[in-house]
Amino acid sequence: MEYRQHQLDNGLTVLAECNPQAHFSAFGFFVRTGARDETAEIGGVSHFLEHMVFKGTPNRSADQVNLELDEMGSSSNARTGEESTIYHAAVLPEFQTPMVNLLSDIMRPSLREEDFETEKQVIIEEILMYADQPPYGGYEKIMEEFFAGHPLQQSVLGTVETVGDLSAEQMKRYFDQQYSPGNIAFAASGKVDFDRLVEDIEQNCGDWKPFDVSRDLTEAKVSSGVHTIHRENSAQQYILQMARGPASNDPRRFASRVAMSIFGDDAGSRLYWEFLDSGRAESIGVGPCEYLGSGAVMTFLCCSPDAAKDNFERLTKLQKEIQAGANERELEMAKRKIASQIVLGSEATEARMFSIGTQWLNGADYKTPEEIATLYESVTLDEVNEVLVEFPLDVNTTVSIGPNESL
Amino acid sequence: MEYRQHQLDNGLTVLAECNPQAHFSAFGFFVRTGARDETAEIGGVSHFLEHMVFKGTPNRSADQVNLELDEMGSSSNARTGEESTIYHAAVLPEFQTPMVNLLSDIMRPSLREEDFETEKQVIIEEILMYADQPPYGGYEKIMEEFFAGHPLQQSVLGTVETVGDLSAEQMKRYFDQQYSPGNIAFAASGKVDFDRLVEDIEQNCGDWKPFDVSRDLTEAKVSSGVHTIHRENSAQQYILQMARGPASNDPRRFASRVAMSIFGDDAGSRLYWEFLDSGRAESIGVGPCEYLGSGAVMTFLCCSPDAAKDNFERLTKLQKEIQAGANERELEMAKRKIASQIVLGSEATEARMFSIGTQWLNGADYKTPEEIATLYESVTLDEVNEVLVEFPLDVNTTVSIGPNESL
Numbered sequence A, B: 001m002e003y004r005q006h007q008l009d010n011g012l013t014v015l016a017e018c019n020p021q022a023h024f025s026a027f028g029f030f031v032r033t034g035a036r037d038e039t040a041e042i043g044g045v046s047h048f049l050e051h052m053v054f055k056g057t058p059n060r061s062a063d064q065v066n067l068e069l070d071e072m073g074s075s076s077n078a079r080t081g082e083e084s085t086i087y088h089a090a091v092l093p094e095f096q097t098p099m100v101n102l103l104s105d106i107m108r109p110s111l112r113e114e115d116f117e118t119e120k121q122v123i124i125e126e127i128l129m130y131a132d133q134p135p136y137g138g139y140e141k142i143m144e145e146f147f148a149g150h151p152l153q154q155s156v157l158g159t160v161e162t163v164g165d166l167s168a169e170q171m172k173r174y175f176d177q178q179y180s181p182g183n184i185a186f187a188a189s190g191k192v193d194f195d196r197l198v199e200d201i202e203q204n205c206g207d208w209k210p211f212d213v214s215r216d217l218t219e220a221k222v223s224s225g226v227h228t229i230h231r232e233n234s235a236q237q238y239i240l241q242m243a244r245g246p247a248s249n250d251p252r253r254f255a256s257r258v259a260m261s262i263f264g265d266d267a268g269s270r271l272y273w274e275f276l277d278s279g280r281a282e283s284i285g286v287g288p289c290e291y292l293g294s295g296a297v298m299t300f301l302c303c304s305p306d307a308a309k310d311n312f313e314r315l316t317k318l319q320k321e322i323q324a325g326a327n328e329r330e331l332e333m334a335k336r337k338i339a340s341q342i343v344l345g346s347e348a349t350e351a352r353m354f355s356i357g358t359q360w361l362n363g364a365d366y367k368t369p370e371e372i373a374t375l376y377e378s379v380t381l382d383e384v385n386e387v388l389v390e391f392p393l394d395v396n397t398t399v400s401i402g403p404n405e406s407l
Helices: A045-052 A062-071 A093-106 A113-131 A138-146 A160-165 A168-178 A194-205 A253-264 A270-276 A305-324 A328-345 A349-361 A369-377 A381-390 B045-052 B062-071 B093-106 B113-131 B138-146 B160-165 B168-178 B194-205 B253-264 B270-276 B305-324 B328-345 B349-361 B369-377 B381-390
Strands: A002-007 A013-018 A025-031 A075-080 A085-091 A184-190 A225-230 A237-244 A283-290 A295-303 A396-402 B002-007 B013-018 B025-031 B075-080 B085-091 B184-190 B225-230 B237-244 B283-290 B295-303 B396-402
Touching (some): A025 A093, A025 A349, A045 A168, A062 B328, A113 A160, A138 A225, A138 A237, A253 A270, A253 A283, A253 A328, A253 A369, A270 A283, A270 A305, A305 A381, A328 A381, B002 B194, B025 B349, B045 B168, B062 B093, B085 B093, B085 B349, B093 B194, B113 B168, B138 B237, B237 B305, B253 B305, B253 B328, B253 B369, B253 B381, B270 B305, B295 B305, B305 B381
Parallel strands (some): A013 A184, B013 B184
Antiparallel strands (some): A002 A013, A237 A295, A283 A295, B025 B085, B237 B295
C-alpha cells in the first residue's frame, strides 16, 4: 500500500492509495460543496446538480455517458451531503484511463434546459419516496430546528417547492461558484497506476479555470426544544435527538466516538442493555454528525407508541448518569470494537477511496487505518469523561414522530 | 486462497476458504431451516429462535454471551430467511478459538421460558417497525399469494398474532426437529487455522446427536392475479410482481440472471431507459428469488400514484417485448457488469464466508469466484432468450400498495 499525492497548477488535488495486489480500482471526484453552501431559495440544488452531472457534456450525450459506464461494467454512483458531493466508480484495473476520462468529462456538464426539466421530475419522485420512509421527514426537521439560522439547517434533498422552482440558470450559477478545481480532489484506490493517473488528470482537468470559493464555517449557535410530527398511520413512534458534539476538525472527536460506543452502540452499550436486551425498544442508537466548524451527536429511538413516554424518561436518565463518567472496562471494550471495525472497514477497495477522499474533504492530512486505530487506542478515560460533560446528551433538540400527539 | 472441507461423524460439515494474507476472520453457522419449514400455526418461529440463540445456554447466561462477543470486539449478527438461518461473526484472527467456542455453545440454547417472554416483545416490536416501511407488508402479501398452498408462502417474521401465541414448548419442538448436525455447516473465511478449527468444532459439536430432518421440496404451483393494499397516507405507489423463475438448483439460473440484468438492472437496462432515465418512476428493478425446488423473479416499481397506471402498462409492454429476445450487445454488457460485480463482491472476508456457506445451503459444490464468473461468461444468447420465454415476466402475481384503490 503506497500513498501518493499531487496537485495541479490550478489547485485540483490527486490522491491515491495504491495497492498492486488489488483486483479492482476505485475512483472518485470529491467536491467541497453541499446543502450548507445553498441559500434557502435554491434548496436542493447541490443534489439536483449531482444528478445533472450524468446528463451529458459538450463531448458526450447523456446516453453516451450511460453507455460508457455500462460498457466498462462499472459500479458507479454519486452522493450529496451537507458539505460534500462525491462522484465515484469502481472498475477492473484495465479500465483506469477510460474511466478517468469519463469522470473528468462529466465534471464539466452541459446542464441542458431540456434534461433539467426531465430530471426535476426524478428529484421530486425521490423526495416523495423518501417522505414515505420512517422517520418521515424527522431528520430534515431536526436539522432545521437544531441548526436554525445556520447554513447547516438546509435540507440536502430540498423540498418539492424549492426544487420545483429551480431554474437551470440558478444551477449554472451555483456550479460556477462552487466547482473550482481548488475545491475538488480526485481520489483513487486499489490497483492504480498513479503516474498515468496524474498524466490523464492533467490532460483532462488542467485547463479548468480556478476561482475563489467561500464557505461560512462559523460555529453554529444550536437550539434546544421539543417538536412533534403527528403521523396517525405509523405503527411505531420515532424519536430523534440532536445534541452538541465535536466538529469534524475537532481533536476531541476520537474521544467522543469512544464515548458514543460506550453509551449507545448496538451491542453491549448502556443503551443496549436498557432498551434492546429488555425489549423496551425496537432500535436505539447514537452516532456522530460531524461537520466543519460545528458538530452534533444524534440519538435515534424507535419503539411502540405506548412505550415512548417511559422510554424517553429512561433515556434522559441514562444521559444524565453517564455524565458522572464511564469506567475502564467500558473504555477497553469500546476501543476493541472500534479497532476491529477499522480493520474490517479497511478491507474493501471502495472503502479506502472514500476514506482518503473524506480526509481531504475535512482538510485532514492522510492517515493509514493503522494510524487512525492508534488515535483511538490512545484515548484516555479522562478524555472520554470530559467530552461527556462538555457535550451533554440531555441538552438537545428532540423531534418525536408517530401516532402520539405529544412526547 | 485454499478451500478446505471436513465432515464430522455426526454429519456436521466444516468449510473454509483460508486466506493467510487476510487481517480478519469470519465464521458462521449455516442451518438449513427457515420459514418454509414452519406450519402456519408456528409462523415466525425460525426467526424468533434465531433471537433466542443469543439468550444463553447451560454454560453461559445471555449477559455472558453478550459480554464475550463484546470483549472480542466482534461484529456479529444473525439472519433468518425462507430456507436458512445464519449465525455469524467477524473477529481479528487471534480470537478464532474463543469465537468458535462461543458460536458452538450458543447453537445449543437453553430457550428459557423467562427470556422467551421478554424476547417475544422484541420480535413484536420488530414486526411493527417493519410494517411502517414501504412497501408496507407488500413483500409478505406477494409471497403469500404467489406461493399460496406451498410452504414458501410462510412469512419469515410471522405476525403479531402467530408470534404472540407461540409457546417456548413449540419452539423447543421445532429446534429438536431442525437443528440436527447433518442440517448444519460451519463456514469460515479469511485468516483461518483450519486444522485448529476442525479440532475445536469436533470438541464442541462432536457430541450433538444426529437425527433425520425432512423438508418439502415439491415445486410450487404458483398463482397469478392482482391484489391491492390500500394505504391512503403513502406519498408513492409501490408495485410488486412475482413471476416464475429458476430454482436455486436449476442450471438455468445463470442465464436468468443475465436476462434480468439486460431487462432490469439499475443502469443501462431496458427498464432503466424507460422508467429511470425518463423520470417516470423513482425506482424500478427486477431480481431473483431462488429457493430449492422453486424459484421466482420479482419486479419492484415505485412511482407517484398518478403515474402508476401508465407505468404499469408500459412495464407489461416491455415484459412482452423482451420475450422476442435480447441482442448480442445487451448480452455482452450484462456479462461484463456481472463479472465486475463478482470481483467486487469477492473482496471482503465476510462476503466469502457467506458465499461458501450459501453454496452449501443450496447443496452446490464449492466454486471459486473465478469459476462462477466463468459460468456467467459461458451463457449464450440462445440460453438467455430461452429463459425469457420459459419464464415470462408478464404472467405474474401483482400487488399494488399505496393511495390508489385499484391498479
